[in-house]
Amino acid sequence: xxxxxxxxxxxxxxxxxxxxxxxxxxxxxxxxxxxxxxxxxxxxxxxxxxxxxxxxxxxxxxxxxxxxxxxxxxxxxxxxxxxxxxxxxxxxxxxxxxxxxxxxxxxxxxxxxxxxxxxxxxxxxxxxxxxxxxxxxxxxxxxxxxxxxxxxxxxxxxxxxxxxxxxxxxxxxxxxxxxxxxxxxxxxxxxxxxxxxxxxxxxxxxxxxxxxxxxxxxxxxxxxxxxxxxxxxxxxxxxxxxxxxxxxxxxxxxxxxxxxxxxxxxxxxxxxxxxxxxxxxxxxxxxxxxxxxxxxxxxxxxxxxxxxxxxxxxxxxxxxxxxxxxxxxxxxxxxxxxxxx
Amino acid sequence: xxxxxxxxxxxxxxxxxxxxxxxxxxxxxxxxxxxxxxxxxxxxxxxxxxxxxxxxxxxxxxxxxxxxxxxxxxxxxxxxxxxxxxxxxxxxxxxxxxxxxxxxxxxxxxxxxxxxxxxxxxxxxxxxxxxxxxxxxxxxxxxxxxxxxxxxxxxxxxxxxxxxxxxxxxxxxxxxxxxxxxxxxxxxxxxxxxxxxxxxxxxxxxxxxxxxxxxxxxxxxxxxxxxxxxxxxxxxxxxxxxxxxxxxxxxxxxxxxxxxxxxxxxxxxxxxxxxxxxxxxxxxxxxxxxxxxxxxxxxxxxxxxxxxxxxxxxxxxxxxxxxxxxxxxxxxxxxxxxxxx
DNA sequence: CTGTTAGCGCCTTCAT
DNA sequence: ATGAAGGCGCTAACAG
Numbered sequence: 001x002x003x004x005x006x007x008x009x010x011x012x013x014x015x016x017x018x019x020x021x022x023x024x025x026x027x028x029x030x031x032x033x034x035x036x037x038x039x040x041x042x043x044x045x046x047x048x049x050x051x052x053x054x055x056x057x058x059x060x061x062x063x064x065x066x067x068x069x070x071x072x073x074x075x076x077x078x079x080x081x082x083x084x085x086x087x088x089x090x091x092x093x094x095x096x097x098x099x100x101x102x103x104x105x106x107x108x109x110x111x112x113x114x115x116x117x118x119x120x121x122x123x124x125x126x127x128x129x130x131x132x133x134x135x136x137x138x139x140x141x142x143x144x145x146x147x148x149x150x151x152x153x154x155x156x157x158x159x160x161x162x163x164x165x166x167x168x169x170x171x172x173x174x175x176x177x178x179x180x181x182x183x184x185x186x187x188x189x190x191x192x193x194x195x196x197x198x199x200x201x202x203x204x205x206x207x208x209x210x211x212x213x214x215x216x217x218x219x220x221x222x223x224x225x226x227x228x229x230x231x232x233x234x235x236x237x238x239x240x241x242x243x244x245x246x247x248x249x250x251x252x253x254x255x256x257x258x259x260x261x262x263x264x265x266x267x268x269x270x271x272x273x274x275x276x277x278x279x280x281x282x283x284x285x286x287x288x289x290x291x292x293x294x295x296x297x298x299x300x301x302x303x304x305x306x307x308x309x310x311x312x313x314x315x316x317x318x319x320x321x322x323x324x325x326x327x328x329x330x331x332x333x334x335x336x337x338x339x340x341x
Numbered sequence: 342x343x344x345x346x347x348x349x350x351x352x353x354x355x356x357x358x359x360x361x362x363x364x365x366x367x368x369x370x371x372x373x374x375x376x377x378x379x380x381x382x383x384x385x386x387x388x389x390x391x392x393x394x395x396x397x398x399x400x401x402x403x404x405x406x407x408x409x410x411x412x413x414x415x416x417x418x419x420x421x422x423x424x425x426x427x428x429x430x431x432x433x434x435x436x437x438x439x440x441x442x443x444x445x446x447x448x449x450x451x452x453x454x455x456x457x458x459x460x461x462x463x464x465x466x467x468x469x470x471x472x473x474x475x476x477x478x479x480x481x482x483x484x485x486x487x488x489x490x491x492x493x494x495x496x497x498x499x500x501x502x503x504x505x506x507x508x509x510x511x512x513x514x515x516x517x518x519x520x521x522x523x524x525x526x527x528x529x530x531x532x533x534x535x536x537x538x539x540x541x542x543x544x545x546x547x548x549x550x551x552x553x554x555x556x557x558x559x560x561x562x563x564x565x566x567x568x569x570x571x572x573x574x575x576x577x578x579x580x581x582x583x584x585x586x587x588x589x590x591x592x593x594x595x596x597x598x599x600x601x602x603x604x605x606x607x608x609x610x611x612x613x614x615x616x617x618x619x620x621x622x623x624x625x626x627x628x629x630x631x632x633x634x635x636x637x638x639x640x641x642x643x644x645x646x647x648x649x650x651x652x653x654x655x656x657x658x659x660x661x662x663x664x665x666x667x668x669x670x671x672x673x674x675x676x677x678x679x680x681x682x
Numbered sequence: 683c684t685g686t687t688a689g690c691g692c693c694t695t696c697a698t
Numbered sequence: 699a700t701g702a703a704g705g706c707g708c709t710a711a712c713a714g
Contacts, residue, residue: 014700017702033700047454052691052693055707057692061394071421093436114389123609282593283620283623358708358710359685369684393707607710
């Protein structure tokens with residue numbers, strides 16, 4: 001079996017406790033014995049058992065990251081931001097995908113609770129919020145990513161979705177579009193609501209009449225879904241001259257839908273996405289989009305969770321107000337919207 | 342603190358052991374007491390402590406996945422294949438990125454050893470192999486992904502890299518190209534070697550003279566690296582008329598390099614990638630590439646590791662021969678190579 | 683079927 | 699600076 005501290009202790013002729021102190025670089029220990037113990041440990045090819053350490057100390061060195069789908073480059077970048085940050089502090093991250101399915105999210109939270117992760121980062125679909133309520137009650141450090149929670153006040157890291165969608169819509173309006181379709185996702189998601197609100201605000205400000213037929217919602221954010229929804233928009237008698245997609249993945253589907261109908265972008269149809277995934281600028285017609293700093297957002301969210309963990313997970317320390325970090329969205333103009341740069 | 346089996350036992354008036362049996366659906370237990378115990382557990386909002394369970398049973402329900410970079414869609418898809426499969430069996434996966442840096446890989450393995458993961462899936466850079474040797478000695482279930490190991494016989498799941506590159510190169514040759522540049526990665530990586538071998542084989546068979554100036558290698562597979570390497574190829578006095586990129590991410594960089602030089606694809610420069618990431622077909626000029634079944638590969642690798650884990654990690658069971666799964670690569674012809682379909 | 687006895691490998695007091 | 703004792707929450711033999 002594996003080498004344990006006990007084995008090392010026996011060889012070194014000291015107690016297990018001393019070995020523990022040496023290997024964990026605790027102050028109360030003689031430098032010489034420490035060196036000697038470390039030497040023996042390395043000779044024996046000792047690997048600490050963090051399972052045992054976790055159990056004994058009731059502290060774990062892993063954090064959980066729940067996202068819709070790692071295959072979406074936006075979430076992949078965010079995940080890297082989280083992992084790089086966690087790793088620097090000696091934490092590992094467990095990744096769980098939900099595909100925007102509420103059940104999967106509940107399961108994921110349960111799994112992470114069971115593993116006793118030190119903290120959780122959650123991009124929630126918010127079909128329910130009782131699990132979030134529970135986490136709060138149980139004092140599990142939690143930071144919401146990308147989406148706020150209406151009902152419960154928690155820390156979150158998002159970008160200003162309303163503003164982003166507002167900027168995008170306004171840009172299209174400036175280019176002369178009036179019939180602007182919008183492709184959204186599940187309506188309970190706050191980022192969907194917020195982007196929709198931004199769209200509406202821009203339309204209202206411009207005094208453009210809105211039509212319910214120009215608003216479509218899907219169950220997830222995959223390209224295939226985007227294609228279906230775009231087709232739906234394009235079937236209108238008076239078809240929209242521009243489409244704002246909730247995210248670049250959905251926008252990708254819109255390219256396909258346009259091609260099928262023989263519509264060329266941007267001449268027949270202007271298109272704007274959201275996220276600025278790294279591929280957006282390599283598309284057939286480079287995609288105009290709203291950039292949000294995915295990696296940075298993951299990094300910041302992870303830093304906050306790490307802080308919360310260190311401050312005793314709120315268990316001991318005075319609980320400070322939840323942090324709300326909001327990044328500024330940025331309009332990236334490329335060819336798909338038809339603007340000349 | 343958290344509810345434990347002890348708490349439940351006290352309330353139910355039974356021993357901790359009985360609670361354990363009930364909650365884990367062991368056979369030797371009365372159906373009624375089981376129901377009663379489960380009832381109490383649910384009322385108390387009990388969440389099992391898998392840390393403690395792992396320590397006691399010396400079995401963990403997490404597996405480790407080490408890959409170069411989750412931001413590469415190929416690896417993202419593979420990761421999903423792994424995670425979906427693991428989840429079905431009640432396993433969680435810890436994801437670690439190496440960026441093809443050997444140190445990072447060693448650290449990752451150490452971390453996973455320390456967490457006592459049930460098994461590891463590894464896409465290695467193979468700058469060293471002692472860590473793999475160690476894992477084998479320690480009977481840690483291990484499956485290599487994407488890349489074989491020359492020195493040590495282990496299970497692996499790959500695609501036929503030589504054949505894939507051979508197909509791609511031959512395709513370019515058929516289209517009339519003779520000056521074919523190739524963009525590779527770190528040379529110790531077997532998939533790099535294999536794809537290079539496939540390229541060479543096709544060139545040799547066609548009797549085309551090879552030039553060292555047409556072969557460039559980078560330190561990783563990121564688009565930026567691809568751009569630099571493509572520029573290098575295009576600086577040759579007799580610049581290549583076609584480029585074969587080790588992967589689609591590198592090919593993406595080549596698009597940028599070509600644009601910078603005012604070369605149009607495929608007229609001035611034919612381009613072929615590898616992987617068929619989901620974005621390849623949406624590129625400015627859709628990318629001809631070699632497809633490998635990323636998700637499936639992750640799935641299969643995960644299934645193998647799960648089997649190995651169940652068969653006692655090789656600790657108890659008769660050790661069977663390592664499995665070598667090789668998927669067939671598939672040529673996907675799009676516009677970037679200049680072929681008419 | 684159920685309870686008892688022992689740990690798993692480590693950390694955490696408290697002594698010394 | 700070091701050791702001894704106790705326990706983290708659970709599983710794993712054994713007894714009954």
